[in-house]
Amino acid sequence: MKSAVAVFPGINRERDMARTLKLISGTEPAMIWHAETALPAGTDLVVIPGGFSYGDYLRCGAIAARSPIMDAVRAHAARGGLVLGVCNGFQILCESGLLPGVLMRNKALKFICKDVYLRVERSDTPFTRGYNAGQVVRVPVAHGEGNYVADEETVKRLEGEGRVLYRYAGPDGSLDPAWNINGAVNSIAGILSERGNVLGMMPHPENHVDASIGSTDGRGLFAGLADHFKRVA
Amino acid sequence: MKARVTVTLKSGILDPQGKAIEGALKSLGVAGVASVRQGKVFDIEIEGADKLRAEAALKEAAEKLLANTVIENYRIEVL
Amino acid sequence: MKARVTVTLKSGILDPQGKAIEGALKSLGVAGVASVRQGKVFDIEIEGADKLRAEAALKEAAEKLLANTVIENYRIEVL
């Protein structure tokens, strides 16, 4: 799996992401500066990591979404290439039009950093094949604006087309507002693009890949991606 | 030239910040507050004296960056 | 009654947001932008029809909560 991590000024989880990609796929990702206009040839997966691109000023992800490298990311996605956006990366993907909707401030209006439970809604996508449908995984969140909002029509389509891949849930997979950490509509934690090749999610699977640090529940996502590319190859 | 772009949430879009402020004002005992919605203003200094050109530039700024037109409206005033 | 409270940074106070937006507008090629400063607006619905009372309530709201008068100015308009 050849991956490329896009780096914008103010991004700060790029090292966490690169470390995880290397750990699980065995290959060091390319780090791509926002001012670049092209991705390395043969890039399989583009990752937009977490952080505070441009300080999260104006709106989270808004300024980064208009960087030169995003044109290359859009072209990659248009060719059917896979794109993963985590946290600020999800916000950037929404702002760049690659995913619908927006991420508003958390319901409690506070930054929140803690482990949450995610229910994996289906396992037949490259981003979830490392899990079973209905499986519950524990991964951390760390964000102030992760409250996913979209108009009714869009939400209906997302649900109807099975494009909600991850939802905030209880340890047993139950959906209850109490587990919905930021107030997202339908407890949405991660969504897929129409074509199924772009995933945006708020939680940080890349921070839970090491048992000695807390949990390995985040591994499945990356292992699934690596497996996907092995099959394709 | 001084200009102001005001960006507000479209009606129907949930505004958790506004809601929280509304609640806080009520609990502070500020009388008569029925609802609050929060938006942004951008005070922009534009070079040159051509008002029409300035307006065009501001519209471009708003469309391209300042507002997320999926959820927000904007208004431009050249002062 | 509809009212608007506009909160802006006092001059001289660093505005990291404005600075970043200014940079972004320039690199997006929006012409003629010399500087940007960001502020907030609160659109407030006030009960009753007494304009004076509304203004008093808004002033209280601004002082107590909406503005941090150490670094911000505010302006009240009852529409």
Place this chain on the structure above:
Amino acid sequence: MSRIEPNITPALVAEHGLKPDEYERILKLIGRAPTFTELGIFSAMWNEHCSYKSSRVHLRGLPTKAPWVIQGPGENAGVIDIGDGLAVVFKMESHNHPSFIEPYQGAATGVGGILRDVFTMGARPIACLNALSFGDPDHAKTRHLVSGVVAGVGGYGNSFGVPTVGGQVRFHSRYNGNNLVNAMAVGLADADKIFYAAASGVGMPIVYLGSKTGRDGIHGASMASAEFDDDSEEKRPTVQVGDPFAEKLLLEACLEIMANDCVIAIQDMGAAGLTCSAVEMGAKGDLGVTLELDKVPCRETGMSAYEMMLSESQERMLMVLKPEKEQQAEAIFRKWGLDFAVVGSTTPTKRFIVKHGGDVMADLPIKELGDEAPLYHRPFVIAAKLPVIKAMDVRPPMRLPDALEKLIGTPDLCSKRWVWEQYDHIILGNTVQRPGGDAAVVRINDGPKALALTADVTPRYCEADAFEGGKQAVAEAWRNITAVGGTPLALTDNLNFGNPERPEIMGQLVGCIRGIAEACKALDFPVVSGNVSLYNETNGKAILPTPTIGGVGVIADFTKSAKLAFKAEGEAILLIGETLGWLGQSLYLRDICGREEGAPPPVDLVEERENGDVVRALIADGVATAAHDISDGGLLVALAEMAMASGIGAQLDAAPEDTPAHAFWFGEDQARYLVTVPLAQADAVMARIEGVPVQRIGITGGAALALSGERPILIKALNERFEGWLPTYMAGAA
């Protein structure tokens, strides 16, 4: 000097915080009256914050050396060697006054400042801690301050991208008018690539880096400047606004030019920005410095020399570059979108010369600016010892379970989860032990080595007995590191006190420093950096003396670090250390009996060391399945914390007959730990511990803490109270 500057009057001198005799000293030193700009420079260099004029003579008593200390106090941060060619760089600093005026920005810029101190030395920050003291929860301003300060600490650290892994939060009415925000940053560097402030070489370019200069934080005195007239209707705030985004860029750019070997010397601009940084670089290098202020990147128009020299705009650095690397360095800074300007050069003259618009605005002897700062031997009185309170004389007002349930839900003892969940404590992927334990454990790179980090002080002990309180703060930090299996290496201190011109306050400062020194020596735990914050008082009422200690220790293999949660049911609980039932200044006495009284528990440093060494060995050998030190609230509170963290209860034996039960369970005797071991090994472990008091006090299991003769104390109920207080309080009306 043709630029119009105000005349120097006694009133203007006073406004600059300079006493008449200090002004006389200036006149003698330079042989003439200073210009307005020079007066500003002196006021900045000679204020308490920069010159440590009241504390310096006493700080000399602190032990600062050990074979592993690379750099002690005197630089931007302390540096210690942790082996494998790696160094840890750390320091703590206060931002008390700004956080009281504008809690969010005050706290945020405090975090920004301390991060800059650490990466200025070439280290990448890997963790932050924060020690916060607030007023009485019932005081009208407290909730607002807690909310703003916590959001500010988080706002800066989260955006910058460093995990905030520990700290403490205390409440006491003595902080009503003066809350404390002490922020600590810890960074990692190659031991042979540390950068220092001392310039070297004549004619070297001095480069300004980072954000532009504005009129931020210029002291009230500057209102006298004629140039303020255009917007004098706006009272100019002295609050700085932080830009963590700019700081993150500054970090990356600085580390990049350091890696490219461009830097001779580097100094961040903190308090009194350009003045302190330029003077320090020159003075430390035995060189003169000439600054050309027309080259300083400014955010505002019409800034005077005075304003530029005193501005406290954030996210700025001063550097002496290798001349041949100037272009390369500039390219790196431009890439990160930061300002870069050559604003001066080093000279052989040992003079500090400031030029602006063709005029020389200041021309001062550079060494004397620092070296000749006033040094005070202020009179001090050490308070009389308070009586020792005998446990027999304290009548328990309620039963033990009720007392525990009440204590665990008090502002000081309750869970601070509401706070640390607003801090990103997992970014960088190395947080082995998150907040909520004793010390935080942060893995170094891919391990197995890790750091143990903690921030501690018990101000009520310091108030009751400064010397013992100072000792205790160090001992508690040492203990918290030990309780996770760490070997304590060095500490940073942040001494927060009231007005040193009052002998009794000075006595607290002196007493605490002496206590700290004694403990540092006994525990081989040197001080490598620190900060003094004085004049923390309102209307003549000082804060509690608060010498916060930030401790750093190392763990050889993080997979062997101990946690406080009970590991399993049916394990033996061992109490290490002697329990006499010391109730003076305990939380039990204060919060259950309503008495803030008596002498605080003394710390026997020999015992402290012996007990800690035993616990550390038990952890390293993998014998201890859980470990926790006993601090505020005493034994039963510590047990409750272990139970709540695991959901496993305990069956506890009766208190020894010679100690009243409430004193046994709630006394705050020092140098104590709890460890659990598998039941089958308990006797062997106890036999192996020689010369250190150890007793078996119970067995883990069940859903409650069961004390003989008392109703069971359900963990669930404890947990509700423990987790409940702070969120409920913060949800209250603003």
